[in-house]
Amino acid sequence: MLSETRDLSAPRVARPRRYLMCPPAHFKVTYSINPWMDPAKPVDLPLALAQWEDLRDRYRALGHTVELLEPRPDLPDMVFAANGATVIDGRVLGARFAHPEREAEAAAHLDWFRAHGFTEIHEPSHINEGEGDFAVTASYLLAGRGFRSSPLSHDEAQEFFGRPVIGLDLVDPRYYHLDTALCVLDDSADEIMYYPDAFSPGSRAVLARLFPDAVIASAEDAGALGLNAVSDGLHVLLPQGAVGLFSPLRERGFVPVGMDLGELLKGGGSVKCCTQELRV
């Protein structure tokens, strides 16, 4: 299958999106399930809330719809709503978390979908951490594996969504989810940015073959979690520390919007982790 290409003379256009977010009312770092989490480092909860509200308000100011999931006191990582499901064409593939600390988030997400009129819901048999490891482009469902999602979840997703799944091996524990190492910039034209060193040599070759025009992130920008970003087709909301990504994005006609989610970074997530896209 050939990738969708874009008419380079056409202006970039933002498409209104529907996002699901969960306020970090109970966010804290009491356990460590990724290298970014250090329970010895205190979290400033009011600051985390203010940073999250800034992101939510920014989406709304850009014309997007933000729906809210009720946070639960026993689930401190619930703010990372992207991990709770994957939704394409209104079909919901639930999550199944790798770590027991987050297990109960899956049911909370499914309850939300059932209460909000979603009827095509699949409860997964295999471990998948939602949009943490699944990324939707025009032609493919890119699927990470190696740290969290099981390779078996890739077949399950392909069968459920009827989209070709491209499995990608993650090899660096700091980039434990696909969305820490790769971001879809234009989902109507197979345009992405990624950090090659987060992937195995074979997966790097696959990415280079499928996305020869991708924006390539430096180690510094990936280290600022710069790829944990959300694009509406025009605006790219990304961690403000990823300064090296701003120019390449502007050169391609995108509008980068730097966000400060420094407190949430202590949990190992940033813009994308806090944002699940409801593709209805």
Ligand SMILES: CN(C)C(=N)NCCC[C@H](N)C(=O)O
């Ligand atoms: C990038 N996305 C969605 C994420 N990468 N999620 C962040 C999850 C953070 C959580 N402490 C964990 O380790 O599961």
